[in-house]
Amino acid sequence: MSADYVHSFTVCGIYQATHLLGEGATGSVWQAFNILSGLRVAIKTCPIPVDAALPPLLPYEVNIYRLLRDSESEGIPSIHWSGTDGNHQVVVMDLLSPNLNALRRLCRGTLSLRTVCMLAEQMLARIQFIHSRGILSGDIKPHNFALGCYHKARILHLFDFSHAQLFIDPSTGGHVPFRIGRNIQGTIRYASVAAHRSHEISRRDDIESLLYTLLELYHGKLPWYELSKRQGTYFNDQIRDMKEGPEFRDFLSESLPEFRSFHAHCVGLSYGQTPDYALLRGLFRERMQKEGWCYDWVFDWEDGRSSEKGTLVPDDYVFDMRFVERRALDPA
Template sequence: MELVGSSLDIIQREMPHHSFSYGTSVKVGLQTIDAISDLHEIGYIHRDVKPQNFSVGLKDKASTIYLLDFGIARKYTIKDTKAVRLPRETVHFMGTVRYASRHCHRAQEQCRRDDLESWIYMLLEFLDRKSITWAKSINKSHVCSEKEKLFAGDYPLAVAALPEEVHKIISYINSLEYSSEPDYDFIKTMLRQSARKRNADLKSKFDWQPDTSPKPMKSTKPKTTKKHKKSKVAVPPELFAAHVTIIIIFQREEAVRLAGSFCQSRVALNQLYLLFSTSNNVTCGKSQPQKSLEIREIKLKITDIETKSSI
């Protein structure tokens, strides 16, 4: 026995707005009609077709839908033949009220047509949840009456808005007799045509599958940052004399270093001037006598450096 994942009912309820896209709905319809066709091919009818009895596979089989729960399935052919068994006069209600066929409501024998009728209710619900006007009703008579209206062409607005190919499927299912062999290919053709009208891509993944399409590659080129040239400050000589003492007050050691370099490079003077112009702390909280003493000391050091540089 193979393990499977969530049912279509659970998956749909977990979708945004609790609904599938048109493309996914049609793809689900195509796979589920194939599953029903395969069951009919071996001589059985399911009699309880509904979203809860279809589940998706696990992992790499998440795009495969499985038909489950054959607890009330019935063989409709005579043993060892393909001849259809004669219907019984009365039968008990078999199935789920929301998806049960009209014949099931009337306590009549079910056939392949009834599985397809339950299937179309399920499909309509996938296409638009508002299609099933009896969804919240538990009154079997009322539900059957609403289903009769649908097959009489009295469509609710949600169904009327669907492509005409869906209406053709409804009419076709209604035309089938007890022993009729359904044309499953016709149903699938109508589904595909309706998808084309809605521009639905049937090659895309189901809504519940993660999008693994390759994302655009990020550029591997190293980011280049623009180098901003430092602006050169033309410092008049007189400004140096006027401001050097103030600079010394807030950063004496740095001032000495730059002042010493100034004798050999004018770039140092620019740095010294920038250092002064960007400082917000020129007093350093020192008393005037302390500042005067430091200024004299620094001036002497600068003079000494200048004298040595000129030798």
Template sequence: MQLQNSNYKILSNIGSGSGHQVFKVQNNQSSRILALKIEKIPSLGQLEGEIQRLQELEGVKGIPQLIDFGKTKDSNYIITPLLKRNLSEIAKESVLSLQSTLAIGLSIIEILEQVHKKGILHLDIKPENIMISQPQINVPVDQILRPGFIQLIDFGLSQKFGLKTFLNKVFIGSLRYASRQAHRGGQLGFKDDLESLLYVLVYLRNQKLPWQSLKQLQSQQLEIKKIGEMKEAVFTTTVLSQRFPPEFSQFKSYIETLTQQTMPDYEYIKNLFRSMLSVGDRSQSSKLASSSQSLKETKQNKNSEQILMFLSNLPNNDSIVIPEDQIDIETSIVFISDLITSYTTSSIKSINDIKY
């Protein structure tokens, strides 16, 4: 379907990824404010797969509706609802309570259950790709659990499970949240999305992950190797699960039992999270921004001594340092990363103005 360019007016640039740019747009007929995602490079083709995935996932609560799609010049674009904020933005401003973190986890697990049952792997689970659909930030846990409040976005790296053309020996995802199997360059499966989600929840709870303290290395391939080694070393220890109830360790252990071909037992996983959420007085309003503690205070959490002790015993620790201010080496890597460029948007007023 080819969209008439005059249907949408671009209001502002609201973000970008490795291969795309996102704009706030207005439908000229209905005046509805929406989001437009467009490829940065002509004929890139990355959005074609996302369009297909969103069509296959139509009607799944927690997946943005594909309102429209088409091309301008040679680049694909999609139109979806304009969501509010992602969890990365929220986590940088305030500390999430345990109850809120667990509710977010349960919501994403329920979404992933539906995605996986359709044979789709997301492969880029990270806070930036988890959004809230409502303007309120401080909400009770029950509202977080309401279908559609949490939204999983960006299927640009997603793959169909078992697809013969699936690329091997290629890192797929984000350095910070990718599964250990992604670092190995192996075939990915349903468990890899769950492992990435586990890392997201640990980050939301602790405001950091152990491998964020690696000093920036000379090459991306070396970073992939070293961070992968740290994930392998930490995963079977208690470092990641210390600030969670015991069931979180069971969730982590269950991921370890899965193979890339195994469909997870979602009822078992959901019951673990429901059990964790039942601990404590849920009648009190658990908020997304329930703590006013500063990020500086958060970095001085109870786990720091044990993590430092653990890292000091890692092999080849000459490449590992713990700086006073953590180095954020988060990177998203895609198949065609060497081809990606940027373009200026200061003069863009409508889709017609996007030139290449």
């Protein structure tokens, strides 16, 4: 279905949908506005399963958002309303800007190292935060990160927790034990090797998926890009072999030392071990310092001059800071 498809409907008589933003395995996302306040929001809808025995998907995701709700945190969308409307499960949440995959394409397929370093700073902060709440994303990828709107336009958000899970057992307070035989979850292109092997995932797997995400943002493609567009066990196994084989090692050898150090940390983590988030942030901070770059949070898509290839943003587009509240995002 085209993203330009217009289908107007209301939720609770308050939120008026204007157009479709996208569709996925867990539902459809629409842009809407509050008819009382004019505030623009996003609405995610999912049909209620015909089989009553099937678990409802959207309420589970809403519960994850509630576990992550914290007045001191940033970068997690707020939920405005959730419940059942007609024959759909619905959640109304903050509207975000285009995701990082869309912004990468806007920047002619790749992002500058400076932008990747700044993104890594915030991406690691988001992942560390959800881990501190005992939650794994299970689906770290460029499509699930987006900047906010209005005064949050400099804040990178992590969203879509349909594959999220707890890694802390509420009954024991300990880490969920290792096991095998789990179904592969998340997106194959960015899945960890352990996920490919149907192993129980832990925090190291979110970090490994982040490595693949950063590499794609910087290089434009991962070595297994073409295979990831095909479905089936055979292709999944081929991708897994590439991720732990010479193809990926050769790819890393031709990349930057920061990515090689990042990968070395990933493979050195055992199941259940806490990643060294500070070490990983330090890799990109040192690069920023070495190059003489500052954390001004001006990304490639805002200023095409920061990218050698420029962007596909029309020349007459102006990013006007009158509509953006600068936040103090001190990486120190």
